[in-house]
Amino acid sequence: MSNRSWTTSGVCREGRREAKRQAVLQAGARLFNDHGYEQTSLEDIAAALKITKRTIYYYVQSKEDILFGCHQQGLGVLGETMAQSQNPDLPVLERIALLIRGYCAWVSSDLGATIAMVREHSLSPERRQALRASKAEVDFQLRSLIKQGVAEGRLRPCDPKLVAAAVFGALNWIPHWNRVADPVPQEQIAEQYLHLVMQGMVPARD
Amino acid sequence: MSNRSWTTSGVCREGRREAKRQAVLQAGARLFNDHGYEQTSLEDIAAALKITKRTIYYYVQSKEDILFGCHQQGLGVLGETMAQSQNPDLPVLERIALLIRGYCAWVSSDLGATIAMVREHSLSPERRQALRASKAEVDFQLRSLIKQGVAEGRLRPCDPKLVAAAVFGALNWIPHWNRVADPVPQEQIAEQYLHLVMQGMVPARD
DNA sequence: GTTTGATGTAACTGATGGGTGTAATTACCG
DNA sequence: CGGTAATTACACCCATCAGTTACATCAAAC
DSSP states (O other), X not given: OOOOOSOOOOSSTHHHHHHHHHHHHHHHHHHHHHHOSTTOOHHHHHHHHTSOHHHHHHHOSOHHHHHHHHHHHHHHHHHHHHHHHTOTTSOXXXXXXXXXXXXXXXXXXXXXXXXXXXXXXXXXXXXXXXXXXXXXXXXXXXXXXXXXXXXXXXXXXXXXXXHHHHHHHHHHHXXXXXXXXXXXXXXXXXXXXXXXHHHOSSOOOO | OOOOOSOOXXXXXXXXXXXXXXXXXXXXXXXXXXHOSTTOOHHHHHHHHTSOHHHHHHHOSOHHHHXXXXXXXXXXXXXXXXXXXXXXXXXHHHHHHHXXXXXXXXXXXXXXXXXXXXXXXXXXXXXXXXXXXXXXXHHHHHHHHHHHHHHTTSSOOOOHHHHHHHHHHHHHHHHHHHOSSSOOOHHHHHHHHHHHHHHOSSOOOO
């Protein structure tokens, strides 16, 4: 399955170069998720793509570059979800649902999972900082929505920081248990989590 | 703070040896959590304890031994919580609360956090399997309680596997954000999470 | 005070893996 | 065909680090 073949029959030159860089990132992400960043050697990535280590260096400058590339790429994808959930015309609860569903789908992809699974320590301080900032942005978004929901009386009073931490914790943990041969469909997880977070486990009395 | 001093004035011989082994595990756990297992060298652990690498090898046989020791030790502590939550005289909801509170406290400790933060890949296959089994046991416990709760009508119908995954995800993620200079008190987190999981965010209608 | 446990010093080994240089080779494109 | 981009093969450097060993030493126990 993982063998998105190396030879790309894409647009001429420029586009192909980018596509191959992509392939390197994708393969890196998958291996990082499966075996950990430190435990993945460039030879491993090369082997997965059936190319040589030297060729990898034709597309990236360092191993860390691959990891950071995964993050950038991944955050780009998440950006769409972020944008959607910022639509002020939608009811708050729906915007929260949108964010949770989108994040769930995202963290279930190779690139998204990398951000949840690879510790930040592997990045240089500057890049680590950049990554933290991006994460903080997403966190801020959910907290804001929760605050708004409480203010509008649509949510119980609560500590938005802790509730957001719980939600992202649950979501970030998904790739830790669902990267298996027969994974639970991502949509199903999202619905169940959403229901849990909204209604809770205890049935309303009478 | 971390400087639980090396020189132990404990019971004679046997006891002291064990106490020092403990100190190695404890220091290892903290460093593993902070910088990752792979990024922590034995020299780092030695430096933290102000001893030499040679001395460490007097108490453990390998680096992996330290990690596995942390896991064993940690799981031992969690055992108490597991036992409590198995008490059949208690109402189901209370047993669930007990488990969540206990797990929250546990995962907030150095030894507990190690299990949540260090990927399993760093262990030998046999040990990894043992660890997985222990984790599965805890997971099974919560799932069982949820099932029972549903059967008794005290919980809404739900997918116990997914709900348990969400709960443990939220809990396991705690050390990822709360290992800071001024952490949120662990009890406070437990209460908020418990409330979230039980009642949900949306207020009951009329 | 002698045994024995505990720790330090200080070197070495062996392997891994990131990263580089270069020349040769292959694939593509005009 | 001829030129250029892509890729390989291969050799190599260098740093890190787990793991080991031999020897000396220090401290407590009996």
